[in-house]
Amino acid sequence: MTNSNNIDLAARDLSVLWHPCTQMKDHEDFPIIPIKSGLGVWLEDFDGKRYLDAISSWWVNIFGHAHPTINQALIEQLNTLEHVIFAGFTHEVGIELAEQLIKVAPNGLSRCFYADNGSAAVEVALKMSFHYWQNQGQKQKTKFITLENSYHGETLGALAVGHVELYKKNLCAVIDGRDNRA
Ligand SMILES: Cc1ncc(COP(=O)(O)O)c(C=O)c1O
Known part of the structure; x- marks a missing residue:
């Protein structure tokens, strides 16, 4: 089951934020991903789903998260x-x-x-x-x-x-x- 934090944060985000390098209209079909925490190469959302941060969060986090x-x-x-x-x-x-x-x-x-x-x-x-x-x-x-x-x-x-x-x-x-x- 999807944690309501994911959905709440996504909705709150879209009501107050513009993101860099982004055509915001794309997020009408392609959900933005709220992240709860990061450790090493991994990011984790509110469902406990992990994402491999293969772009070092736009190339600036080369030593990993929370080093x-x-x-x-x-x-x-x-x-x-x-x-x-x-x-x-x-x-x-x-x-x-x-x-x-x-x-x-x-x-x-x-x-x-x-x-x-x-x-x-x-x-x-x-x-x-x-x-x-x-x-x-x-x-x-x-x-x-x-x-x-x-x-x-x-x-x-x-x-x-x-x-x-x-x-x-x-x-x-x-x-x-x-x-x-x-
Ligand atoms: C080659 C290059 N120069 C400059 C920038 C801009 O850096 P920043 O996003 O920190 O303003 C980037 C960002 O992706 C980049 O890849």
Whole structure:
């Protein structure tokens, strides 16, 4: 028997949420899956049905769900300092991570700049590369080239340098100032 939590949560979700990379109309026929818990590679719903999370919850959970070492580190960090503005302030863990990243980065990459997610990271990279050429006095260098079928996220700049027709069709009119919608 299906646990009522599954149905309740699905209905509550659809009445208040939009999901990323999703045409919400599809969920009229294809039910969204409420998840109760996760452990390792497994997710579990309210019926006890397990799902193998073969995409690491969109490629960001490579060490598995509820990893004890990561969870312990998170708990310790939360109890010490949950957040501090990174403009004008700093903290040891932020410095330590940057030091370790630079050690494994190619020669010449000597600084880190943190962003909150993949799309924001792409926005940062676009802005930095644009700014670099402006600082070099090459002010004509304002264009980005993109790969066919590339995907870089769903913020405005990330979408602009991506090429998935479904996501771009209406955006091109905004970015190019042209109305090339079908
Ligand atoms: C190649 C690539 N770049 C950027 C992103 C965007 O990352 P985020 O979803 O964290 O904004 C993704 C996300 O799937 C991606 O696969």
